Amino acid sequence: MRSIKIYILLSILFSGFTIANAENVRVRILSTKIIKSFIFSPISGSYTIYGDGILLKDYDPTGIFQMAIEGDSIRLKTFEKNIGKFASLKMIAKETIAAFKVKSVDPASRIRTYDDNLEVSISADKSQLQVINTVDLEKYIAGVVESEAGKNSSLEYYKLQAILCRTYLLSHINRHILEGFELCDDVHCQAYLSRASEDNDLKAVLETKGLVVVDNELNLITAAFHANCGGETCNSQDVWAISTTYLKSVKDTFCLHETAATWQRTISLEDWKSYLQVKHKTPPNDSLKNDVTTSFNQQNGRAIYYVDKDLKIPLKTIRADFKLKSTFFSIQPIGDSLKFTGRGYGHGVGLCQEGAMRMAKLKYNYQDILHYYYKDVHLVDLSALNYFKQE
Ligand SMILES: [Zn+2]
Ligand SMILES: [Zn+2]
Structure with missing residues (x-):
């Protein structure tokens, strides 16, 4: 029984590990809106552009490009010129460090910035554009950390949030697989509203690279968190009717004087x-x-x-x-x-973000904070699990 369990764990972890070593994760961005038209513009690095898989040699995408749904095609144009109609478009970075901005035009929305590549296709029901950011996994986690934790937190807190985001990612990597991507940018999966703008975010991700959290049964945990518990977190079974060994109510005095208390x-x-x-x-x-x-x-x-x-x-x-x-x-x-x-603010299960941020400010390390909010869990380095293979 135990060896079966470990085998299952290894399947999960090593498929996760493969992903961690593969460069990219496919995330649908602007997913909460019905996108009819948007603009794309590189902000660093240089890009090549492919229409229906063919390199569009004459167009070096350094300027601003607009993509709009037109019947069952995507119309691509610059301010000066109509380039043509395509079923799919790809903006591929030529360098490992490259970033771009996107702005939905219809419906109007704010500018967002992302790392690496962009792919655009039309949804199966032909009603909207499907915009996918194919991005280095660690850069994605850094963007999620900033979206979920906000700016100006301490490095120690960002490290913990990075580990939780990575754990979540690896346990939900197939969530949207039938739709042609892996995760969405909404809270349904994890908020991913931009690339990380804070150096500390990427640093936290790199310094915890490969670390995930497992329970006593060696399963990746459901790394639930919320803004502020108000002084006491909840048992998962009291909120979601699902009992776990690690999402247990704890008293928390760290968050009592924070913003959402x-x-x-x-x-x-x-x-x-x-x-x-x-x-x-x-x-x-x-x-x-x-x-x-x-x-x-x-x-x-x-x-x-x-x-x-x-x-x-x-x-x-x-x-x-x-x-x-x-x-x-x-x-x-x-x-x-x-x-x-x-x-408090939020469902109350798992990590209390404001309490954890306060703990980090008081110089608790991320391991202490993790074990304060999640009971009987273990930090595992995916790359150190090879010895399980021999069992
Ligand atoms: Zn989702
Ligand atoms: Zn709290």
Whole structure:
């Protein structure tokens, strides 16, 4: 049984390792928009351009190119000239260090910058352009680290985020494989809103190269994280109904004074009553009138359910319905309103980003921070796993 497990692990890890050593990962960018037209322009290095697999020799893409969907083709043009119509286009970097910018024109969006190559095709239903960044894996992770962790964090925190992003990448590499790419740039996979602009991001990635996190069974972990836990993280089974050995509730004092530590919201008593009656079928009586039944308290720790004498509603349902920042709130009636006083931001499972950033500032190393938020996990260097092969 154990050898089967290790074999499975090796299949995962070594397929991951192959990917880690292969240069590239294919990420669909601008994936949250229906892209009809966008512009491409190199910002460093030089590029060659291929239309339907054929080198377009006469066009050295140093300027600005526009690509727009036209029937079942892509129209390629510069400001001066119409180049032609193609089923697919590739902008291939000539050097190992090359970057470009893209800007969606229809619909309009902000400029984004990325490393390495770009491929453009038309979606299967012919409704939009499919824009894919084929990018060096470590550069991709650096871009994700910056998108997920923001700028100006410490190097130690970036290292941890890089390891978590790499672990996530390797365990989700086939997520979009049937659509012709590996990952999307949205939070569905991992946010990848640009190349890394901070030197520390790439440094963190390179200094942790090949490191991933596994559980006691040697499986890559689900490296869940959120902005701020409010002082206590959640068990994965309380939020997602999936129990793991490593996503366990921990008390956290590091995040208590950070940006997303607290929030407030006021909801009218009338709206609250009607919500409970319509959605949760509470009897239309006066039981919610008095303070006792409208008060709700999590001051001494997280609860899973909102408990009224007749009710047991999952807090995550209330959070989703009212778009609250977290499920970690108390309710206090004030006149015709209910005051929600909340703690933290996000689902609360796994690593608390603001707590971890604070720990890094206090000089905890990334290993300590990792083990604080994930229980019974191990850092594994993919390249050091060869000896398992002999087992
Ligand atoms: Zn995705
Ligand atoms: Zn926290």
